[in-house]
Amino acid sequence: MFSKGSRSIRQLLMSLSIGLAVVGLILGTVLTFLGGEWHKTGLHFFTEAGAGISLTWKLDGLTAFFLCILLLGQSFSSLYALGYLQEYEEKKKPLRSFYVSWFLFLGSMFGVLLADDGFTFLLTWEMMSLFSFFLVLYEHEDLQNRKAAYIYLIMTHVGTVFLTAAVLYLYAMSGSFAFEVWAKAAPTLTIIQLNLLFIAFFIGLGTKAGFVPFHIWLPYAHSAAPSPVSSLMSGVMVKVALYLFIRLVWLTLGPGPVWWGWLFLAIGALSALIGILYASVQSDIKKLLAFSTIENVGILGMALGSAFLARSWHNAWAMDLALLAFFWHTLQHMLFKSMLFMGAGNIIQATHTRNLERLGGLLKRMPKTGLGALIGIIGITALPQLGGFWGELLLFQSLWVNTSQLLNGWSKVVLPLFIGLLALVGGLSIATFVKWFGISFLGQARSLVAEKAKEAHPVQVITPLIMSGLAVLSVLWPAGTLALINLPLLVMRDGETLGIGSVIGKPIHMTSVYLMIFSLLLLTVVILSKRKARRVTPTWNCGSPLTPSMQYSATGLTKPIRILFAKVLGSHRQVDRNFEGTPYSLHSLNYEGEIKAVFEDIFYRPLIRGLLWVATQIRKLQEGNIHLYLGYLLITMIVVLILAR
């Protein structure tokens, strides 16, 4: 077995992580209730970094909301890790590098959220990228994971290049790194400068958030990381990138032209659609969840886009709805996606496989994990009652209000299309998660490992259940959730504060409605189940024995989607049938299906080819020939002398 020392270290460190998060949450609650102007104006503090530089930090309502998300994510992920890490201890895999990266990753996320100037932001942002990279790389024995981490590192640095450019440009324009100075300088910039800055921020932050087409790292990295890290990256880190969109674009660059909103909306819709389409055809349980993260980031992007549009059209009602949808969905997605990643983690630890085709029938063997996962699915597919539904409903409303208040024009034609797209995404997400849950938890076990699966460590089971409790509470007590969401709204809607109540009616009454519906449902179920005696009989199967291979396979279940969207997915299949004499008797069948990463083909491969070509051309200068180098010297000197004459 494993040594006692490492066990107590794990318990100590993870409890420390949870404890700090809980203390943070309590402090935050107290600070919020103390009230005062800090929600709007912000609490400033700074750290001396030496050499005349100080890192400045600010805590305002917007930060407070995302801090709450981060603290919740931290406490639940740490609680889950408490159980999850035990497996590594049993395998005698050193955990030191995990702990160091874990705490620094969390710390750097706090830094990014609190940063109040460009320098601090870049510093903490890079730390966040670096330590999440180490966490992705933790299971580095697997070649796939190394590759995933490598792609992640490259993509995140490409993003940082754009961010650094934007930050330095703003510094050159305003002579300061402080966000507030930037906000004051922004109106003096020309529209071209603003647009360039916006594009740089969009690419830089969009890469981290996982917008299509910058998403290619996300499915690899989020599925390669250990499950507590996946839940943290998917639940919190992508939200940090979205937070920066608000901090740097909404609050700093100002309203901006209308096309910014359209870009958010279009890229968001694209991400949502591409994300969920790819998710639906995955058969890797974690990769499917990662693609679903892209979908949800897309939905959040659409909400931001709607808010940006409403802001430039001076439609306060639609803007409030969109922002509410954004923050609501941010919170809910954090809860549900973390729960699902934890469920996936439990399955992986129990069966040591991530392939859906090898799972099945787990609900009987891991009922509590199944319950947590089911609640997560109800939330994430936006089925009514849980939070995901209300978020998307608000988004639908905001898009509709935006449309209805417009004068006639092409915007009024295009905008409703996004409503349709969002509906399509919702439908596809249900198909996706029916597959995820149905194939892994229902039916019969498709392999020996699934048959022998055992319920995970109690902590790993309880954590998702606590989170589902919280998710239910957030809906049953909407006033509390909305009070939390009101914090960032205070910062973002400069000036007058419309009570949230005026936007969506009196939320408090929803509780009683919910309770009534729920008790009615319960009553119906109880009455119906009491009426007849239950009979347990085997499933009728035309007289032949029932075998696992008769069930739907994960690939088979989403075949219609693959065929319908073959152009988008680049899917192709090859079926080899071997007949035994007559065409009625099949001897063997070989199926090969493939999903192409279309975006890698149409976007990245030409880009990489172009870059390599340029590099080869430049390499010709660098021949390794000493005479050539000396020739450069001579020519340079002659040119300089002639020019300076």
Added chain:
Amino acid sequence: MVGISENMLNLFLFVLLTSGLIIVYSTRVKKALNWWTLQTIVVSILILVQGVYSREWEVLVVGVLLLIGKAGIIPILLRRVLRESKTEWVGEIYLKRTSSLVVAGALTLLAYDVTKPLVTLSQPGFRFGLVVGLALIFYGLLLMMIRKVAIVQVLGLLLIDNGIFIAGFFLTKGMPLLVEMGSMFDILIGIVITVILSKQMLENYHSLNVDHMRSLKG
């Protein structure tokens, strides 16, 4: 530069330029080295004469150091390497001796052309001095570019150094002693390092052909 007559100065400059051209033209390393030694001796005589005329001890010291250090030690070091490596020919690539002479002539014209704005220097001889210095720098670079034996590259570097020295001398009417000594020490150290590197090259490739260094490319 009160003392030296215009004629004498022109003679010196003529010798310097011609020796530079002969170095470019020569096909044997030893001959080129001898001509470079002669050139350096002429440079130090120029300095010494100037020192005697102007009665500046500093300048005299520089001249003597130049004579000992550059015209004495460096040729001895290089000759030893030549002997050990049994190198005889300069190894022409890109340009043969005649065409390299033509290019060198063109570079001389260029040197005249680019110093045109400096005609207002107090004495016309000074301007020609500057031109010769610049031309020697060009010759040095050209030599390094079109020859493939490492020792000739060193010679090219030394030629550049002479050119810089002369250009500096005529521009500033005698640089401070410290600067002169610094630059001389610099070039001495440079030569010592190059000699060591050449020996390494000899050990590894059994020749001083710099084309072998292509294999070092990453």
